[in-house]
Amino acid sequence: MIKKKECVAMLLAGGQGSRLYLLTQHVAKPAVSFGSKYRIIDFTLSNCINSGIDTVGVLTQYQPLALNEYIGNGQPWDLDRTFGGVMVLPPYQGQKRADWYKGTANAIYQNLHFLDKYDPDYVVVLSGDHIYKMDYSAMVDFHKRVGAACTIAVIDVPIEEASRFGIMNTDDDYRIYEFEEKPKQPKSTKASMGVYVFSKDKLYDYLIADEADETSEKDFGKNVIPAMLRGGEKLYAYPFKGYWKDVGTIDSLWEANMDLLGDRPALNLNNPSWRIFSRHASPPPHFLGNGAEVENSLITGGCEIYGTVVNSVLSVGVKVAKGAVVRDSIIMRDCVISENASVEYSVMDSDTVVGVNARVGEAKKWGHGIALIGSGLNIKAGTVIPGGVRADEAYLTELEEGRV
Amino acid sequence: MAGVVGIIFSNIHDQNVSELTRKRTMASIPFGCRYRLIDFTLSNLVNSGITHVGVVTHYNYQSLMDHIGTGKDWDLARRNGGIKILPPYITAFEGSQTGLYNTRLEAVKSMISFISGCTEEYVILSDCDVICNIDLSEMINEHIATNADITVAVKRMYLTPAVKNMEVVESDPDGRITDISECGGIVSGYRDVNLNIMVLRRKYLENIVMDASAHGYTSFTKDVMVRNLANCDFRIFRYDSYFATINSLTDYYMCSMDLLSSSARDSLFNVKNRPVYTKIRNSGPTVYEEGSKVKNSLIADGCVIYGTVENSILFRGVRVGKNTVVRNSILMQDTLVGENVDLNCVITDKDVVIRDGRTLSGHETKPFFIDKQTVV
Numbered sequence: 148m149i150k151k152k153e154c155v156a157m158l159l160a161g162g163q164g165s166r167l168y169l170l171t172q173h174v175a176k177p178a179v180s181f182g183s184k185y186r187i188i189d190f191t192l193s194n195c196i197n198s199g200i201d202t203v204g205v206l207t208q209y210q211p212l213a214l215n216e217y218i219g220n221g222q223p224w225d226l227d228r229t230f231g232g233v234m235v236l237p238p239y240q241g242q243k244r245a246d247w248y249k250g251t252a253n254a255i256y257q258n259l260h261f262l263d264k265y266d267p268d269y270v271v272v273l274s275g276d277h278i279y280k281m282d283y284s285a286m287v288d289f290h291k292r293v294g295a296a297c298t299i300a301v302i303d304v305p306i307e308e309a310s311r312f313g314i315m316n317t318d319d320d321y322r323i324y325e326f327e328e329k330p331k332q333p334k335s336t337k338a339s340m341g342v343y344v345f346s347k348d349k350l351y352d353y354l355i356a357d358e359a360d361e362t363s364e365k366d367f368g369k370n371v372i373p374a375m376l377r378g379g380e381k382l383y384a385y386p387f388k389g390y391w392k393d394v395g396t397i398d399s400l401w402e403a404n405m406d407l408l409g410d411r412p413a414l415n416l417n418n419p420s421w422r423i424f425s426r427h428a429s430p431p432p433h434f435l436g437n438g439a440e441v442e443n444s445l446i447t448g449g450c451e452i453y454g455t456v457v458n459s460v461l462s463v464g465v466k467v468a469k470g471a472v473v474r475d476s477i478i479m480r481d482c483v484i485s486e487n488a489s490v491e492y493s494v495m496d497s498d499t500v501v502g503v504n505a506r507v508g509e510a511k512k513w514g515h516g517i518a519l520i521g522s523g524l525n526i527k528a529g530t531v532i533p534g535g536v537r538a539d540e541a542y543l544t545e546l547e548e549g550r551v
Numbered sequence: 552m553a554g555v556v557g558i559i560f561s562n563i564h565d566q567n568v569s570e571l572t573r574k575r576t577m578a579s580i581p582f583g584c585r586y587r588l589i590d591f592t593l594s595n596l597v598n599s600g601i602t603h604v605g606v607v608t609h610y611n612y613q614s615l616m617d618h619i620g621t622g623k624d625w626d627l628a629r630r631n632g633g634i635k636i637l638p639p640y641i642t643a644f645e646g647s648q649t650g651l652y653n654t655r656l657e658a659v660k661s662m663i664s665f666i667s668g669c670t671e672e673y674v675i676l677s678d679c680d681v682i683c684n685i686d687l688s689e690m691i692n693e694h695i696a697t698n699a700d701i702t703v704a705v706k707r708m709y710l711t712p713a714v715k716n717m718e719v720v721e722s723d724p725d726g727r728i729t730d731i732s733e734c735g736g737i738v739s740g741y742r743d744v745n746l747n748i749m750v751l752r753r754k755y756l757e758n759i760v761m762d763a764s765a766h767g768y769t770s771f772t773k774d775v776m777v778r779n780l781a782n783c784d785f786r787i788f789r790y791d792s793y794f795a796t797i798n799s800l801t802d803y804y805m806c807s808m809d810l811l812s813s814s815a816r817d818s819l820f821n822v823k824n825r826p827v828y829t830k831i832r833n834s835g836p837t838v839y840e841e842g843s844k845v846k847n848s849l850i851a852d853g854c855v856i857y858g859t860v861e862n863s864i865l866f867r868g869v870r871v872g873k874n875t876v877v878r879n880s881i882l883m884q885d886t887l888v889g890e891n892v893d894l895n896c897v898i899t900d901k902d903v904v905i906r907d908g909r910t911l912s913g914h915e916t917k918p919f920f921i922d923k924q925t926v927v
Contacts, residue, residue, distance in 0.1 A: 183836035184852070222623065223831075408838070416835030417853060417868075423835070429828045431820035432584035432851045433837070434813075439846055447836040447852055448585075451813075460836075 150230055151266040154287055156200045157258070158191055159251055160275035161208030166396045168537050169521040170496055174213040177275035179400070180479045180497065182407050182416060183445040183460050185425045186217060187394060188275045192224045192233070193423045198283040200271065202231035204261050206254045208247060211237055223426040236261060250365030256354045262347070270350050272367065274341040278403050278414065279391035280421050286385045287344055296349040296380035297372070299323065300342035300387050312338035313368050315384045323382040326372050337384055340391055343367065349380060390414045397494055397517055404460045404477050408443050430463050438469050454484070462497070471501075475511050479522070492534060496522035502530065509534030555603075555691055556632075556671040556753070557596040558662075559589060560655055562609035563678045563747075567716060567798045570920050571900070575614040578606070578679035580797070581883050581901070583810055583819075584851035584866055587618050588797070589679045590829045591819075593625050593634075598825045599687035601675065603632030605665050607658045609639055618830050625828045637662045656771045660760050667757060674756050678747040682795040682806065684822045685748070690788040694750040699786040701751045701776065703728065705743040706794045710734055716798045718745035718772060720787055728785040731772050743787060745772070746794065793818035804898060804918045807864050807881050810849055834867050842873070858888075872907070879915065897921065 164176025171179065177188035188205075195203050203226060207214055214235070221233035236258050238247050248254035255272065262270060269290065271283055281300070290298040301315050309330070315337040316325040327333070353371050357363050363370040375382055390413050394400040406413040416423060430449030435441060440455040449464035454471035462480045467473055470487040480497035484490055488501045493508035494517055501507055505526050508518035515534030520526075524543060532538050532546070545551050561578035571580045578589035589606070596604055604627060608615060615636075622634035639661065655676070659666070666674065673694070675687060685704065694702040705720050714734050720743045721730040731745065759775050768774035776785055793815055795806040809815045820827055834853025839845065844859040851867040858875035865871075866883045872890035880897040888894065889907035896913035900923040905911070909927055913919030921927060 410840060412838075417838070417855070422833045424833050427831075429826045429831075431816065431827065432849050434811075434816065434849050435845045435847065437847050441839045441845055442843055443841045444839045445836040446839065446850075456839075 152202045152231055153267060154200050154202075154269045154271060154283075155231075155262060155265050155267040156195050156203045156271040156273055156283070157255055157262075158188070158195075158203055158205045158273045158275050159254060160188060160205050160214060161211075161248055161254060162274075162276060163209040164276060164395060167400065168397065169519055169539055170397075170400075170494070171210070172521070172539075173210060175207065175210045176395075178210075178214045178217055179394075180462050181278065181394065181400070182404060182423075183462055184427060184447045185423060187278065188214070188217075189224075189423050189425045190278050190280065191273050191275050192218075192221075192226065193421075194279070194281050194283060195271075195273075196224050196226060196424070197421055198281075198285075200283060201226060201228055202265055202267075203233045204236045204258060205233060205275070206236050206248065206258065208238055208254075211235070217426055219426065224424045231265065234261070250370075251367045252354055252357050252363075252371045253365035255350075256358050256365070259351065259354065267347055270345045270347055272343040272345065276395065277341060277391060277393055279340070279387075280389065280414070280418075280423075281342070281387060281391075283342070283344075286342070286387075289385050290344040290346075290383070293321075293383050294381060295344075295383040296346050297375055298344040298383045298385050299372070300340040301337035301384045302340050302387050302391050303336050304338040306333060306336050309333035309336050309338060314338060317384045321384045321386065323376065323384050326368075326376060326382075328368055337386070339368070340387060341393075342387075344385075349375070353378070397519055401477060401494055401517055405458070407445055407460065408458065427463065436469075449481075476508070485528070491518075492516075493518040493520055495520040498522050499524040499526065501526045502528035504528055505530045505532075507532045507538075553600075554671050555601050555673045555675055555750075556666075556669045557601045557604040557675045557677065558659070558666075559592050559596075559604065559606045559677050559679050560658060561589065561606050561612060561615055561679050563655065564680055564716065564798070565609075565611075568800055568803055570800050570922075571803065572611065574611060574923060576608065576611050576679070577797075579612075579615040579618050580680075580803070581866060582682065582797075582803075582807065584849050584864055585832075586827060586829045587615075588682065589615070589618070590625075590827055591682050591684070592677050592679055593627070594825070594827045595681075595683070595685050595687055596675070596677075597625050597627065597828065599691070601687065602627065602629055603669070603671065604634045605637050605662065606634065607637045607662060609658070612636070612638065620830065624830050635665070637665055654769045654771065656760070656763055656769055656775065659756065659771075660764055663757065663760055666753060666760075669753060671753060673750060674753045675748065675750050676756075677749075680796050681746055681748060682797075682819070683746070683790065683793055684819050684825055684827070685746075685790050685792070686825070687748070687750075690748070690790075691750050693788055694786075697726075697786055698784070700755060700783045701749055701785045702788050703785065704746040704748040704790050705787045706746055706790050707741050708744045708794075709740070710737060710742050710744070711739045712737065717796070718747075719743065720745050722787045726786045726788075728776070728780060728787060730780065731777055743789075746790060746796075750788075792822075800898070800918065800920060801916060804881065804896075804915070808862070808879075810864065811847055811862060816849075832867055843871075858890075858892075866901075881918075900925075903927070 160177040164171040220227045226233035392403045433450035436453035439452045445460045453469040454467040464481040466483045468486045471484040472489040475492045477494045483500045485503045488505045491508040492511040519537045521539040561576045565572045621628040627634040717734040837854040840857045843856045850865045853868040857873040858871045864881045868885040875892040886899045893910040899921045902924045904926045
């Protein structure tokens with residue numbers, strides 16, 4: 148082979164993200180809107196290109212249409228290349244068999260021939276549902292330096308939260324001697340970020356062995372990593388310092404959005420040396436009218452604000468009419484908040500219209516939780532939607548008929 | 552629109568806004584928060600299905616080339632057609648015909664090889680300072696249907712003797728042009744103003760240029776059109792939505808402030824299926840901090856605002872510090888305004904820094920302009 152790539156990234160983007168409920172009804176989790184003008188997958192894709200990795204396979208399975216369309220030829224991320232670039236890899240029908248991706252390891256296994264084409268020395272396995280900025284090339288350097296078979300990025304988490312993560316127990320030099328998935332009594336605070344670097348040959352060996360094992364769930368965390376530890380391979384933890392968030396639930400998605408606000412945001416989107424790229428449809432600049440009162444919020448192109456927006460993140464093309472109030476909320480693309488309506492402590496999916504005088508959600512202090520509002524809804528004038536509910540078409544009908 | 556090639560003149564009227572064109576072309580003057588003037592013409596072409604565009608440059612075109620890049624932000628990075636920058640063609644040999652062109656006709660002449668190399672049947676010629684959202688395919692279809700020699704886009708506007716640098720087009724009820732004149736010296740009233748967008752057959756354009764060259768003509772309207780009004784079929788195409796053209800810094804200021812009215816924005820930016828494209832910068836969303844007060848302002852992405860902003864236009868990456876008041880001003884890309892600053896009727900060019908505590912003011916009729924990269 149004349150050309151090869153030192154490093155190829157495989158991005159697992161097939162997850163349903165069922166704990167995001169209405170938000171992932173029609174799109175896969177990586178395609179969910181985030182941070183005003185991004186989708187969740189933008190962070191991982193931007194990390195790849197900013198780290199100098201220009202060959203990325205995106206493994207899709209659940210609701211791939213929006214994601215396929217969004218990634219397209221990869222042009223927004225500079226991933227349109229003559230050799231390499233971004234490629235969407237859905238499950239396919241082979242000569243002998245046709246299978247869905249049965250697990251994270253199986254998804255990569257089914258695409259080994261894709262990796263063959265680039266003959267990489269290292270394979271970076273990523274998941275498309277985390278928000279963070281990370282230089283993978285530094286991690287690959289670490290992997291080379293310690294001569295590992297596999298390196299797993301870890302982040303320090305508070306010990307009381309450690310039981311929610313996959314925890315790495317390591318020696319002082321970060322060599323992993325034990326891996327525990329969601330341990331009840333965690334021995335360390337090094338949580339796996341779902342970012343792996345494999346030496347190609349080792350990856351191939353263990354994936355092929357794992358595939359042959361019928362008892363295996365074909366999962367990296369549950370099967371492949373433990374098998375590698377049993378096999379005496381050198382596994383290292385790569386400590387990452389910085390912002391990292393799993394946005395698997397509505398609460399964590401809300402929090403991660405809020406982390407973008409403030410004087411010194413936990414995650415800074417305006418750093419010209421590590422830009423987050425995204426595909427967008429050339430919206431005009433946003434306009435704040437005479438009655439507008441906007442504080443501690445993120446606003447982007449196409450928005451027209453005549454009302455009050457406080458502690459909120461608004462996506463492209465959101466309209467907030469006179470007298471309307473949006474507080475502590477995430478409003479996604481092209482939603483309309485009509486005159487004197489209010490939206491409190493809510494996450495609202497795209498294209499929903501809130502009618503005049505309607506009340507959506509309840510103030511955060513009442514403790515009823517986040518109101519999750521589906522996409523494309525028409526919330527009639529004067530409707531009152533309480534906090535903590537998940538409102539879709541059916542819910543609105545029930546609400547109207549007084550059955551809630 | 553297969554069969555139409557677009558040609559844009561990027562330096563036409565540069566001298567009108569010398570403050571803004573000292574280091575750039577008219578085409579690359581920043582306008583409306585995130586655009587350059589050429590974006591409107593380019594978007595009009597692209598939205599009308601014209602995917603082969605030549606941009607005629609003259610001088611100072613570095614910023615324009617930087618802006619256009621490969622043309623992919625307008626979908627004009629094509630194997631077939633796409634965008635081409637046509638820089639001035641000067642040979643190194645002594646005695647050969649050199650010198651830069653000054654008029655549109657001379658510019659066309661200098662790039663005649665590009666025009667003859669095209670395969671399209673029609674050419675659309677447009678200036679770069681035409682701020683409008685026009686459906687050119689409609690104009691081209693009308694041109695083909697009437698079988699005119701040249702079709703010129705016009706808009707009916709109220710002119711006063713104070714208006715400068717515009718051409719008035721007179722036509723008969725059929726739309727055939729009967730006269731073209733400079734607007735100076737007319738009495739106030741509604742007139743058809745030349746938008747400087749015209750459609751004609753490519754071969755016809757080649758003939759005009761050859762003929763003009765033989766006769767030493769220099770002006771497209773005065774020499775080519777006015778001389779031939781009687782024996783050629785020149786027609787108008789009426790456009791009646793938003794249109795602005797910039798003839799002075801005050802004009803620039805007024806046209807920019809126009810965008811604070813929703814009707815202007817709707818007819819320029821929010822036309823269905825006809826978005827205005829520009830170079831994508833991937834700035835983050837704009838951050839409104841605790842205590843910010845922003846009213847009646849048009850704001851691009853990537854800004855960080857702590858202070859008060861009223862009736863203003865903020866380009867990408869502008870920062871407004873605490874206790875600062877910005878009123879009736881235009882702050883271009885990456886302007887940094889410190890704390891306790893007071894600005895009124897100020898235009899800052901790119902990368903201007905205004906230090907803490909400064910007070911600057913111009914007047915609507917004479918905005919105070921601060922040059923690129925100045926530190927005040």
